[in-house]
Amino acid sequence: MKNEVSIQQADFSLADEVALLERDNEIDGAVVTFIGRVRNKNEGLTVTALTLEHYPGMTEKLLEKIITTAKERWNIGRVKVIHRIGRLEIGEQIVFVGITSQHRQDAFAANEFIMDYLKVKAPFWKKELTENGEKWLAAKSSDSKKAEQWS
Amino acid sequence: MIKIVFFAALREQLGCSELSLDPTNILTINQLKQALIEHQPQWQTFIENNALLSAINHDMVDGEHLIKSGDEIAFFPPVTGG
Numbered sequence: 001m002k003n004e005v006s007i008q009q010a011d012f013s014l015a016d017e018v019a020l021l022e023r024d025n026e027i028d029g030a031v032v033t034f035i036g037r038v039r040n041k042n043e044g045l046t047v048t049a050l051t052l053e054h055y056p057g058m059t060e061k062l063l064e065k066i067i068t069t070a071k072e073r074w075n076i077g078r079v080k081v082i083h084r085i086g087r088l089e090i091g092e093q094i095v096f097v098g099i100t101s102q103h104r105q106d107a108f109a110a111n112e113f114i115m116d117y118l119k120v121k122a123p124f125w126k127k128e129l130t131e132n133g134e135k136w137l138a139a140k141s142s143d144s145k146k147a148e149q150w151s
Numbered sequence: 152m153i154k155i156v157f158f159a160a161l162r163e164q165l166g167c168s169e170l171s172l173d174p175t176n177i178l179t180i181n182q183l184k185q186a187l188i189e190h191q192p193q194w195q196t197f198i199e200n201n202a203l204l205s206a207i208n209h210d211m212v213d214g215e216h217l218i219k220s221g222d223e224i225a226f227f228p229p230v231t232g233g
Contacts (some may be wrong), residue, residue: 013184036233051159052232053159054232055158055206055209055225055227057209058206058209058225062209063211083232083233095232095233096231112170115233118232118233119230119231119232119233120230121230122230122232122233123158123206123225123227123230123232124231124233125158125159125160125227125228125230125231126231126232127159127233128157136159136160136163136228136231137231138229138231139228139229139230139231140201
């Protein structure tokens with residue numbers, strides 16, 4: 001399937017994405033979506049904005065690989081992964097993962113799997129603008145542990 | 152020639168986003184790191200950071216991985232997307 005991955009500066013619409021997952025799709029009874037947003041606090045500091053950087057080319061390749069693995073592991077239908085880059089303000093949407101499947105279990109599991117792997121594998125980096133200035137986020141061991149649970 | 156690209160905190164620490172090198176006498180990722188330090192001694196602390204990740208032509212690789220002419224090599228910190 002093409003166009004399963006989009007790395008973009010522009011915002012996205014949940015309604016539009018769900019409509020695309022559902023259009024002419026009569027076999028899937030489940031649609032599971034996840035949206036990640038910019039929080040106003042992280043590690044005790046007030047955050048005012050995020051800047052997201054990525055490695056063009058490698059990001060898309062990694063995400064396509066993660067989607068392929070998810071399709072081998074679960075019986076899922078359509079998949080869409082959107083990740084925004086550039087400067088994002090508090091409350092803005094960062095990431096979208098949408099999955100359809102005939103029954104809900106596959107879409108729930110595959111959605112969580114894709115998010116967990118995206119967080120530890122895909123070459124994105126977040127820089128926070130906080131009350132104390134700019135700061136690159138450090139990778140969290142809890143994220144690595146979460147992803148390892150799938151192996 | 153090989154193309155080397157740096158991302159995120161590492162890019163800012165080095166003050167460099169990409170450069171090209173003649174890969175003569177550079178066989179592996181680890182040897183490339185040494186060559187970069189010889190090229191810019193002030194990069195040593197940042198290049199020798201054990202947490203640094205490396206990729207060749209968009210695939211993650213380790214320090215012993217072989218480099219060939221025409222490769223695109225990337226160095227970057229652990230990822231923090233999502």
